[in-house]
Amino acid sequence: MFKFKSIKEAGDLKGKRVILRLDLNVPISNGKILDDYRILKALPTMTFLKEAGAKTIIISHLESEETKSLEIVGKEISKHFKTVFVADFKDVPEEISKMNEGDFILLENLRLDEGEKKNDPKFAQKLASFGDIYVNEAFPVSHRPHASVVGVPKLLPSFAGFQFEEEVKNLSLAFNPPKPFLFVLGGAKFETKMPLIKRFLDLADYIFVGGALANDLFKAKGYEIGLSKISEEEMDFSEILKSPKIFLPEDVQVQKNDQASFKKPENVSKDEKILDAGPVALSELQNLISKSSFILWNGPLGRYEEGFTEPTERLAKMIAESKAKSIVGGGDTIAATEKLNIMDKFTFVSTGGGAMLDFLAEGTLPGIKALE
Numbered sequence: 001m002f003k004f005k006s007i008k009e010a011g012d013l014k015g016k017r018v019i020l021r022l023d024l025n026v027p028i029s030n031g032k033i034l035d036d037y038r039i040l041k042a043l044p045t046m047t048f049l050k051e052a053g054a055k056t057i058i059i060s061h062l063e064s065e066e067t068k069s070l071e072i073v074g075k076e077i078s079k080h081f082k083t084v085f086v087a088d089f090k091d092v093p094e095e096i097s098k099m100n101e102g103d104f105i106l107l108e109n110l111r112l113d114e115g116e117k118k119n120d121p122k123f124a125q126k127l128a129s130f131g132d133i134y135v136n137e138a139f140p141v142s143h144r145p146h147a148s149v150v151g152v153p154k155l156l157p158s159f160a161g162f163q164f165e166e167e168v169k170n171l172s173l174a175f176n177p178p179k180p181f182l183f184v185l186g187g188a189k190f191e192t193k194m195p196l197i198k199r200f201l202d203l204a205d206y207i208f209v210g211g212a213l214a215n216d217l218f219k220a221k222g223y224e225i226g227l228s229k230i231s232e233e234e235m236d237f238s239e240i241l242k243s244p245k246i247f248l249p250e251d252v253q254v255q256k257n258d259q260a261s262f263k264k265p266e267n268v269s270k271d272e273k274i275l276d277a278g279p280v281a282l283s284e285l286q287n288l289i290s291k292s293s294f295i296l297w298n299g300p301l302g303r304y305e306e307g308f309t310e311p312t313e314r315l316a317k318m319i320a321e322s323k324a325k326s327i328v329g330g331g332d333t334i335a336a337t338e339k340l341n342i343m344d345k346f347t348f349v350s351t352g353g354g355a356m357l358d359f360l361a362e363g364t365l366p367g368i369k370a371l372e
Helices: 037-051 071-077 089-097 121-128 147-154 162-175 190-203 211-220 238-242 279-291 310-321 331-339 354-362 366-371
Strands: 017-022 055-059 083-086 104-107 133-137 158-160 181-185 206-209 252-256 259-263 273-277 294-298 325-329 348-350
Touching: 017 037, 017 147, 037 055, 037 071, 037 133, 037 162, 055 089, 071 083, 071 104, 083 089, 089 104, 121 147, 133 147, 133 162, 133 366, 147 366, 158 162, 158 366, 162 294, 162 325, 162 348, 162 354, 181 190, 181 279, 190 206, 190 211, 190 238, 190 354, 206 211, 206 279, 211 238, 211 273, 273 279, 273 310, 279 310, 294 310, 294 354, 310 325, 310 331, 325 331
Parallel strands: 017 055, 017 133, 055 104, 083 104, 133 158, 181 206, 181 294, 294 325, 325 348
Antiparallel strands: 252 259, 252 273
């Protein structure tokens, strides 16, 4: 289906300078990395490059409130492979000249240079000058047309890393899935998820919409949603609401003056806010899961980051215990599965959030096209 080449097809890498684009945009708090999932997923490709005798130049970005430097991430990678951190791009040629076969260096945060986001040809050229070949092992950022994702592959022989290949192969299952197919979509920002729902109205048998996304549909049905979170843009939901494939939570957890209760969505009052799915909604999900042969899930059922975790975690367990093939992804979704230690119970766990959604909606990504 896709025409990009795997790193396995790169030939003899002994002594070759390999620019390896990773996604090291990990959550950091109080000087500690909270989740090393993306780092761990890059290790097979790094092992392959080390054993092949490549000199690997790692490039990545970081968007953290706490620090703009990747130095802390370099220390984390060094627990697996000794990695030299290079803080200044001026020093890169000298550091490369010191490298032996199998060595790694990590360059500073790409987004400190405005050329990265602008896909500036000069910045892409500068990055490309450091290497002989390019490997994209950063699926979660491959929906961004940035210099390190789409600019550099135009200038060097380019390949996909092992996790990148796995992402594309497994997420492509959703385009011709076993039936019945259940799509569970949570989280917020309907403006980014509308194309996805429209595409899957054809492909899926059941679409369960939860999280803040459900609030938009409750409002479109004419229900009072009180102080609940909704999308910023006005949208036409008539086509979605007409579809017999769409399921919404039949009850919700609401809060008023710090008092929580469960209600039918049509009974929410002006001074209440919807924060999570209720027990009836979870029973309904269990029923849909039991009927399904393939399940695709992205996004929490409630305000997960504010501590409303139980329904999302119950959903994770129900999917993990089902006999259906299952693909899950997205930050809070992964957080729930990691916390419960059930990641190995799913057919595939995607490292991508926005990239997963864009790939499912569009069928490709700028980073994939660049490799092709």
